[in-house]
Every structure is written in structure tokens, then in C-alpha cells.
Amino acid sequence: MLRYTLMRLGIFAGSFLALWGLVYVGVLPRGLGDSNLLWVLLLAVVVSAPLSFVLLRKVRDEASAEIVEKVDRGKARLAANRSQEDAL
Structure with a gap:
């Protein structure tokens, strides 16, 4: 279970860094005002959840x-x- 959790966190971190880079470059829109970090976190959750579901199916089944x-x-x-x- 620890392996699955660490792999899921890794997918989230990778998604976060990739999305942060896309926002920084300007491919994705920035959040409103100071909400840029929250915007990227929410996008990372939305992107990493289906990725984890598909990519970690075997690990999840083993756990x-x-x-x-x-x-x-x-x-x-x-x-x-x-x-x-x-019996006693």
C-alpha cells in the first residue's frame, strides 16, 4: 500500500510540475490575482486522478x-x- 501511495504522489508531483511549467510558459492561463498556485494544484488533482487510475491499476489490484x-x-x-x- 505504501508503494501505491508513493507512486500516486509521484504522479501528482509530476503533473503539478508539468502544469506549473505550462502556466509559466503561458500555454495554460494563469489564475486570477494571487490564486495561481491554487489553480495549478486543482489542475494537477484533476489531471493526476485519471492518470493514477489508469497507470496504477496493477499496483492498486496487488495492494x-x-x-x-x-x-x-x-x-x-x-x-x-x-x-x-x-472448548475451555
Whole structure:
């Protein structure tokens, strides 16, 4: 899960830097007044979300499978502990 989170942050940072460069060069419009940073942050969120969804599908599925395995092991331990308590 940490790997997925770091990769998602990397995609966001890359999107932010690319969009900041495009705004700086003048390809994209600047925000109103002092809102330029907020404008670029919002654009980076909008651009990085679908990119992360498509590019990190395999990593997300692997992380999900790991979480399901951990939950299943926890349920099995809980069931084993309950059966030991009942046997005593």
C-alpha cells in the first residue's frame, strides 16, 4: 500500500510540475490575482486522478489483494481464538 501511495504522489508531483511549467510558459492561463498556485494544484488533482487510475491499476489490484489476505488471516485467527474459548 505504501508503494501505491508513493507512486500516486509521484504522479501528482509530476503533473503539478508539468502544469506549473505550462502556466509559466503561458500555454495554460494563469489564475486570477494571487490564486495561481491554487489553480495549478486543482489542475494537477484533476489531471493526476485519471492518470493514477489508469497507470496504477496493477499496483492498486496487488495492494487490494494484500489487504484482503490480511483481513482473511485476521478473521481466521479470530475464529480460532473463539473456538479455543468455547472448548475451555
